[in-house]
Amino acid sequence: MKKLLSIIFLGGLVFACKQESMLDVQSDPQIYQFKEISSIALGGLGASEISAYDPSTKKLFVVNNSSVNKIDVIDYANPASPKLITSILMAPYGGFVNSVAVANGKLAAAIEATNKQANGKCVIFNTVDLSEIKQVTVGALPDMVTFSPDGNIIMTANEGEPSDDYTVDPEGSISIISINAGYAVKTLNFAGFEPYAAILKAKGFRVFGKGATLTKDVEPEYITISADSKTAWVTLQENNGIAKVDLNTQNITDVFPLGFKDYSTLNNAFDFSDKDSKVLFSSYAKIKGIYMPDAIAVYEKGGIPYLFTANEGDAREYSAFAEIKRVKDIKLDYNNFVTGDALKLEPALGRLNITTTLGDTDGDGDFDELYSLGGRSMSVWNGLTGKQVFDTDNEIDHRSILAGLYDDARSDDKGSEPEGIAVGKIGSRMYAFVGCERTDAVMIYDITIPTLPLYKMTLKTGDAPEGIIFIPAEKSPNGLPLLVVSSENDGVVKAFSPIQ
Structure with a gap:
């Protein structure tokens, strides 16, 4: 398939992107x-955080942790005119509800304990009358819940965050609930990978908390499951990795370190300062990004599961341990950063937030390399090997600028901050929908060729889109594909529909 190379001039920087040729569009x-x-x-x-849609009752369920922890229930029979019906209160079950998922008339909710370091719950409700079906104890701080495509398994990613003083650091874990076995649960930890911690770290996996072991340091974030319901992949965001889970044997079989992004190349040039009075993209040697994906989605083609990740980045910031400093506040090795203190000025790199847990390669107290959090991108990984096969480089920030949505105040941190992702098929083509928390937008990519995603358009959303779900035409209340975006800062849920 022929492609054209489009050249865009933006702020004095040449931006190259691949686009479909007219022949492709016409065919x-x-x-x-x-x-x-x-x-x-x-x-x-x-x-309005995470949403889930039930096609059997035409209800949309939305996590609401504003003044009261609850799940809002919305009549979505006419998605052009949604109506709030009622709410399910979470007080009887614990603390915040973090995620919801729906399958076969069942609503699953991931609910953390009032003491976040204690085990949480997955509570299952009937989507018709909202009655409780089952309560299942899972690991500490269940942050995401999902059903397998066949509806027989519920999984939770249990983040296991430490207490603020780091005196209690529960294990990060993954819970597998077998519905057909009476909701029997097996919670998996990462103790089996403890002997390989040094090998994983050498490849870009992070184990870095206060007094950390790999088992306690791992923080599962988000889950995607293969179409045949046999394999799951779980992002380990703070650790910069992806875990692979065999759902037949209920074992974690692999942990894929994701490595680092090289900010010395033109394609990865970014605006690294929020105090330079402009959006100016630059590239620097010895500066890298830690991908640290949040949401993940799988699309299988040609026998290969391709994993699409939103590379948000996230820092550990506790009273007993905080990893972030600005470049202006650290000591640089001037053998590696030859321009010296000029780099520490605010219009250059002085404002850039970096982790202090990486970069002092020779252990002499100064930084030989700099590592910022997040990749400011969407990546595609081979789900069998963990190898990266595509990255959007700096395109998401560029597209945010072209749409007039870029927030320069976040240049020093994570840029557009891709966080949510969903994939879905419309007609003969597959799409990825990437939610960008700081630019209040969803970027749409055609991923029909999963190794070469092609940007399509930018959608303006509510403030800080958190939940991204795609409802295919065959399950949609109006027979048309729907994209539903829930935004946590303003509590707004928006629905989008394609037009041909």
Whole structure:
């Protein structure tokens, strides 16, 4: 398939991106654009985080942790006119509800304990009458819940965050709930990988908390499951890795270190300062990004599961342990950073937030390399080997700028901050939808060729999109594909539909 190379001049920087040729467009009429069809406000900060849709009852379930921890239930029979029906209160079950998922008339909710370091719960409700079906104890701080495509398994990613004083650091874990076995649960930890910690770290995996062991330091974040319901992949965000889980044997079989992003190349040039009074992209040697993906989705083609990740980045910041400093506040090795103190000025790299847990390669107290958190991108990984096969480089920030949505105040941190992701098929083509928390947007990519995603368009969302779900036409209430985006800062849920 022929591609054209589009050259964009932006702020004095040449931006190259691959686009479909006119021949490709003319031979495939299914080239879609999307438009907003509805918006519903559920409150303020924290009022709209993760959503799940039930096709049997045409209800949308939305995590709402604003003034009261609850799940809002919305009538979505007409997605152009959603209506709040009722709410399921979480007080009887614990603390915050972090995630919801739906399958076969069941709603699963991941609920943390009031003491975040204690084991949490996965509570299953009937989507028709909202009655409780089952409570299942899972690991500490269940942050995400999902069903297998066949609806027989529920999984939770249990983050296991430490207490603020780091005196209690529960194991990060993954819980597998077998519905057909009476909701029997098996919770997996990472103790089996403890002997390989040094090998994993050498390849870019992070074990770095206060007094950390790999078993306690691992923090599972998000899950995706293969179409045949036999394999799951779980992002380990703070650790910069992905775990692979065999659902037949219920064992963690692999941990893939994700390595680092090289910010010395033109394609990875970014704006690294929020105090330079402009958006100016630059590249620097000895500066790297830690991918640290949040959401993950799988699309299988040609016998290969391709994993799509939103490379948000996340720092550990506790009273007893905080990893972040700005470049202006650290000591540089001037043998590696030859321009010396000029780099520490605010319009250069002085404002850039970096981790202090990496970069002092010779142990002499100064930094030989700099590592910022997040990749500011979407990546594609081979789910069998963990090898990266594609990265959007700096395109997401560029597209945010072109759309007039880029937030320069976040240049020193994670840029557009890709966080959520979903994939789905429309007609004969596959798409990835990437939610960008700081630019309040969703970027749409055509991933029909998974090793060469092609940017399609940018959608303006609510403030800080958190949950991204795609409802295929065959499950949609109006027979059309839907993209539903829930935003945590303003409590707004928006629906988008494609137009041809």
